[in-house]
Amino acid sequence: MKISLNWIKNYVKPGISVKQLVHKLTMAGLEVEEVVSANKDCVLELEITPNRPDCLNMIGIAREISAILNKPLTLPKVKKTATQKANCNIVIKDTKGCTRYIGTVIEGVNVKSAPAWMKEAIASIGLRPINNLVDITNYSLMENGQPLHAFDYDKLEGGKIIVRRAKKGETIVTLDGVERKLDESILVIADAKKPVAIAGIMGGAATEVTATTKNILLESAHFDQILIRQTSRKLGLSSDSSYRFERSVAYQGVEYGSKRATQLILENAGGKISKYKDAKISKTQQKGNSVKLSVEQINNYLGTKATKAQIKTGLKKLGFSVSEAAKQLKVASPHFRQDILREVDLIEEIARIIGFDNIPISLPPILSCNIPSEPRRPIRNRVIDRLLSEGLDETVTYAMYNADLVGQTGQIDKKQLRVINPLTKEQELMRPSILPSFLSVAATNINRGQKNIKIFEIGKVYTPKAEEETLAILMTGTNVSDWRPASNRPVDFYDLKGALTQALECMDLGKGITFVSTENSFYEKGQSATIHLSAKVIGHIGKVDGDVLRTFGIKEADVYFCEISMEQVYMCGLKKNGYDAIAEYPAVVRDVSIAVKKDQDFGKIENLVRQLGKPILSDIYFKEEYLGEKIANDQRGLVFSLTYQDKKRTLTEEEVNKVHEKILSSIMEEFHAVLR
Amino acid sequence: MNWDFDQITQKAEEELRAVASDKDLEAFRIKYLGRKGLLADMYAALATASKEEKPALGKNINILKTRITGLIDGERDQIKKTKKASSIKELDVTLPGVSRSTGHKHLITQTIEEICDIFEKMGFSVQEGPEIESEFYNFDALNIPKDHPSRDGFDTFYVDMKNKTNAGQNMLLRSQTSPAQVRIMQKYKPPMAVLVPGKVFRPDAVDASHSFMFHQIEGLVVDKNIKFSDLKGLLEVFLKRLFSDDIKMRFRPHFFPFTEPSAEVDISWKGGKKDWLEIMGCGMVHPNVFKAAGYKDGEYTGLAFGLGVERIAMCKYGIKDIRTFYENDVRFLRQF
Numbered sequence A: 001m002k003i004s005l006n007w008i009k010n011y012v013k014p015g016i017s018v019k020q021l022v023h024k025l026t027m028a029g030l031e032v033e034e035v036v037s038a039n040k041d042c043v044l045e046l047e048i049t050p051n052r053p054d055c056l057n058m059i060g061i062a063r064e065i066s067a068i069l070n071k072p073l074t075l076p077k078v079k080k081t082a083t084q085k086a087n088c089n090i091v092i093k094d095t096k097g098c099t100r101y102i103g104t105v106i107e108g109v110n111v112k113s114a115p116a117w118m119k120e121a122i123a124s125i126g127l128r129p130i131n132n133l134v135d136i137t138n139y140s141l142m143e144n145g146q147p148l149h150a151f152d153y154d155k156l157e158g159g160k161i162i163v164r165r166a167k168k169g170e171t172i173v174t175l176d177g178v179e180r181k182l183d184e185s186i187l188v189i190a191d192a193k194k195p196v197a198i199a200g201i202m203g204g205a206a207t208e209v210t211a212t213t214k215n216i217l218l219e220s221a222h223f224d225q226i227l228i229r230q231t232s233r234k235l236g237l238s239s240d241s242s243y244r245f246e247r248s249v250a251y252q253g254v255e256y257g258s259k260r261a262t263q264l265i266l267e268n269a270g271g272k273i274s275k276y277k278d279a280k281i282s283k284t285q286q287k288g289n290s291v292k293l294s295v296e297q298i299n300n301y302l303g304t305k306a307t308k309a310q311i312k313t314g315l316k317k318l319g320f321s322v323s324e325a326a327k328q329l330k331v332a333s334p335h336f337r338q339d340i341l342r343e344v345d346l347i348e349e350i351a352r353i354i355g356f357d358n359i360p361i362s363l364p365p366i367l368s369c370n371i372p373s374e375p376r377r378p379i380r381n382r383v384i385d386r387l388l389s390e391g392l393d394e395t396v397t398y399a400m401y402n403a404d405l406v407g408q409t410g411q412i413d414k415k416q417l418r419v420i421n422p423l424t425k426e427q428e429l430m431r432p433s434i435l436p437s438f439l440s441v442a443a444t445n446i447n448r449g450q451k452n453i454k455i456f457e458i459g460k461v462y463t464p465k466a467e468e469e470t471l472a473i474l475m476t477g478t479n480v481s482d483w484r485p486a487s488n489r490p491v492d493f494y495d496l497k498g499a500l501t502q503a504l505e506c507m508d509l510g511k512g513i514t515f516v517s518t519e520n521s522f523y524e525k526g527q528s529a530t531i532h533l534s535a536k537v538i539g540h541i542g543k544v545d546g547d548v549l550r551t552f553g554i555k556e557a558d559v560y561f562c563e564i565s566m567e568q569v570y571m572c573g574l575k576k577n578g579y580d581a582i583a584e585y586p587a588v589v590r591d592v593s594i595a596v597k598k599d600q601d602f603g604k605i606e607n608l609v610r611q612l613g614k615p616i617l618s619d620i621y622f623k624e625e626y627l628g629e630k631i632a633n634d635q636r637g638l639v640f641s642l643t644y645q646d647k648k649r650t651l652t653e654e655e656v657n658k659v660h661e662k663i664l665s666s667i668m669e670e671f672h673a674v675l676r
Numbered sequence B: 001m002n003w004d005f006d007q008i009t010q011k012a013e014e015e016l017r018a019v020a021s022d023k024d025l026e027a028f029r030i031k032y033l034g035r036k037g038l039l040a041d042m043y044a045a046l047a048t049a050s051k052e053e054k055p056a057l058g059k060n061i062n063i064l065k066t067r068i069t070g071l072i073d074g075e076r077d078q079i080k081k082t083k084k085a086s087s088i089k090e091l092d093v094t095l096p097g098v099s100r101s102t103g104h105k106h107l108i109t110q111t112i113e114e115i116c117d118i119f120e121k122m123g124f125s126v127q128e129g130p131e132i133e134s135e136f137y138n139f140d141a142l143n144i145p146k147d148h149p150s151r152d153g154f155d156t157f158y159v160d161m162k163n164k165t166n167a168g169q170n171m172l173l174r175s176q177t178s179p180a181q182v183r184i185m186q187k188y189k190p191p192m193a194v195l196v197p198g199k200v201f202r203p204d205a206v207d208a209s210h211s212f213m214f215h216q217i218e219g220l221v222v223d224k225n226i227k228f229s230d231l232k233g234l235l236e237v238f239l240k241r242l243f244s245d246d247i248k249m250r251f252r253p254h255f256f257p258f259t260e261p262s263a264e265v266d267i268s269w270k271g272g273k274k275d276w277l278e279i280m281g282c283g284m285v286h287p288n289v290f291k292a293a294g295y296k297d298g299e300y301t302g303l304a305f306g307l308g309v310e311r312i313a314m315c316k317y318g319i320k321d322i323r324t325f326y327e328n329d330v331r332f333l334r335q336f
Helices: A018-027 A058-069 A116-124 A132-144 A225-235 A240-246 A253-269 A295-302 A308-317 A343-354 A376-389 A403-408 A435-447 A493-503 A546-551 A566-572 A602-613 A653-671 B005-018 B022-033 B038-048 B054-085 B107-121 B179-187 B228-242 B287-292 B309-317
Strands: A002-004 A031-038 A041-047 A089-092 A098-107 A148-152 A160-165 A171-173 A179-181 A187-190 A195-198 A216-223 A272-280 A290-293 A321-325 A328-332 A453-462 A467-476 A513-517 A523-533 A536-544 A559-565 A588-597 A617-626 A635-644 B132-134 B171-173 B192-201 B213-223 B248-256 B259-268 B277-285 B301-308
Touching: A002 A058, A002 A116, A018 A031, A018 A041, A018 A058, A018 B248, A058 A132, A058 A308, A058 A343, A089 A098, A089 A272, A098 A160, A098 A253, A116 A132, A132 A148, A132 A240, A132 A253, A148 A195, A148 A253, A160 A216, A171 A195, A187 A225, A216 A225, A216 A253, A225 A240, A253 A272, A290 A343, A295 A308, A295 A343, A295 B228, A308 A321, A308 A328, A308 A343, A343 B248, A343 B259, A376 A453, A376 A467, A376 A493, A376 A566, A403 A435, A403 A546, A435 A453, A435 A467, A435 A559, A453 A493, A467 A493, A467 A566, A493 A536, A493 A559, A523 A559, A536 A546, A536 A566, A559 A566, A588 A653, A602 A617, A602 A635, A602 A653, A635 A653, B005 B022, B005 B054, B022 B038, B022 B054, B038 B054, B107 B192, B107 B213, B107 B228, B107 B309, B179 B192, B179 B213, B179 B287, B213 B309, B228 B248, B228 B259, B228 B277, B228 B301, B248 B277, B277 B287, B277 B309, B301 B309
Parallel strands: A089 A160
Antiparallel strands: A002 A041, A031 A041, A098 A216, A098 A272, A148 A216, A160 A187, A171 A179, A187 A195, A290 A328, A321 A328, A453 A467, A467 A559, A513 A523, A523 A536, A536 A559, A588 A635, A617 A635, B132 B171, B192 B213, B213 B301, B248 B259, B259 B277, B277 B301
16 A cells, blocks of 8 residues: 655644655564655555455555654544434435445535645545645545545435345446446345446446535445455455455444534535434444453563563553553454454554564574474485486476376376366366376477486375375487487386386385286386386386377387385385395306397296296396397397306306296297297 | 326315416316316216215315316415516506496476475475366465456466366466365364475566466465464574575565465575575465365464575576577586
8 A cells, every 4th residue: 555654744743854754664464565755755566355344445554653652642523413403315225235334415515626625635645636625535445444445426316325135137337438238146225216336346437426416325334354355356446445345344434424524524615414324233333352361471472571661651642542451451452453363463553563673583492393294205305215216306396187088198087176166278277197297398398408307296186085196207319418329219118117117216116017018008018017016006007098198299218117106115115124134155156148039027927937046046137139130030039147146155067057948938938938 | 987186186276386477377277177178077976976986086086176276276365465566567456447327306306305304304294286277276265356357368388177076167277386274174173384386387488587387486384383483493594594594585465365374485695696596485274264274264274485596596507598498408417
């Protein structure tokens, strides 16, 4: 909100420099966001927090300044309404939407330009002077915070004011010249026939005060803040009035606002009051709360040593009345401080008066607590460290994604979790997989000339029932970082599989994870697998399908991707390492080189070898896959070495031979392998 | 098998004289000591030799082996010496070294870790909470009234998920990490000092300083007599460790529904562009939050604070556009 220092000086004289005042206001919770000096005045832009609607006007700010600087506050006096006037015809039909409506009819006004001081005042805070009547309603609003509206009384059908909901099909042309369709959710001010204003937001053009207006009806009312906010949002229409109604206007201020404006009208536009009515719905007037608290309680809560006198003076300056009962202070808040409900609210007021800067500093006595840290963190950190050491960069991508693009990856058939109110298409779906996010990252990088990418992310994916943590890895381009040509080659499936295996190395995976060749719509045919942990499928891995890549704008790159459920990994827990004594007895290493049909999985051969090698086979080390000219087209060569070792003795040649021969003959028999 | 061991030794010595390089020497070694070398043949023969022949043959083979090994070692030293004397350069030592480059942790993760480290050293426990929250934890429990504007679809993302505990309540993407406060207070009893990092979501139009997803860290300390001055002290220690000892800071009154009094913390440092930069929000836990957690009124007091991770990182590293974090250009990722 903008405030003019010249205007403020009508009520309180700060007596300090602008710079000091800006600091004081900011440190009292009225943050000054901008200072503009012009025309011998200084205009401050303040951020008023939502709990302080009483500060959305000059008097409210002046009151704060008076309290912070301990300076006297002078408020404009309003005269009591003289005698009983004839009743103004006001009917409140919607008693929830409107709880008070004061109508004052003033006859014989002279519509002209407002006095120079008033025009200057409202212009200083960015309002355009129009005529004396309109300017007075604006000036009074900005001065004391009570929204007002002046109708041309002669244009009100039947001289009547009815506060009601609009009827479906009704329309109104508002002061800004726009015709607006109304409905039953909207509170309007109507005359005998039609809506003449959208309550609390904007008046209608048909009844506006013009140069020829003679008689006016001045509205000062109290409307429901939620209703006003909803209507304002619905119509996309807001005003200085609606801004204040939305944040709550003081019930008792309705009368002050009405009287203050009436007085200004009589002084500056002439005329006389002919009719008046204060229509009230609630019988008990909104009052401030009363709170009891002790000086000790305040100081304990804040860590301060404030004196009773200091506290009392500060609160009184803010409009509170303070009395003493037993050892406590009884503090009654003024009607405009509806935010003061209990002790802590008052303690905050006292803290503001003392100044947060003047509150000492201390440290909490015990910070150690018995609450165990999130058990996932150390596991996640270990996995991250391993992936980093594999040369992968970590990403953070959005949890939401465009549903169409997710569909293009063939994942839309899974159950989806939708965002009910997305701002853009990019936010309509909670992602069911990190794949689309990663393809976007890959596309962005490739388009910018960064073709060698190895990335991973541990993040959430979502189903309509749950959020689940997953690990995704993507690789594309070349294994670089080495200028020696021999080591540069495109990344492949095995680079990805290796990184994933490394990542999980620290986990207690039992018999480990296995890879089973499977078809998947977003992977190239024959180049993907599901990842199994015991009997459970925990993820998938493969070469991303070319058509899917093109959807994301990736044209000439091979992209490998895998994704596994971290939830399943967490359940395994970290490996509990014990010490494994280093073998004292020599190992015997035998190489095996065989040729098998291409579709024979090494994994099956390995399983058989392990089975037959018990108990002396200690390790299988895979050395080479050969697919070349020296072998038949439908065959491939596999080379691996077997290590035989016993922890307790030296193995004899014969027993190794016996086992090794058995392994070789079984491989040849079961897998139709031949030795090479 | 009959070998003339003297002749073999003599021949080997002659051959060695022709050796001029490491490569020649290696060929010589393989010829005699390699897996299929002469000595290997001899040992194989020894295995099948008759009982009578074995001792003499074995002795001769061993002598030959020792001699050849000696010759090789001697020659190797000789070659080394020659090399040392000459000035031949075998390597271009100025070529770049080859290392296996390690990956880079995302700056957001690094910043979260850095902040968690500071608080963990002060005894805090790090907790996590769900991203998909109920209206209860995100709003009700935090003393945010039923009709509060922040509950509108303009300020909070709602998702199409059933609420398992209260069918009448909507599920949403948490708009702050604060919902974890009441979750933790329900689960544990004070004293407690906890930190909750995580993703939060708000339907803000994306620009250089706004993102519909970002990261926050929530802090909460609850005990019998936690004071506002403790809040000031704790955050002063934290901010000085995170930035530097010579930053200035100030606590400015503000408003949050779940703390009272509430404050925003500004910092400034020498050479900073603005006088003050808002860095975090904090306050004393509102009694209604304790009530929502099921604590008796007045039994405990507490302090709470929250900060934006991206904001801290942008401020520390001079990053101008929040979108940079989510683009994941590898040239950005690899800088940290």
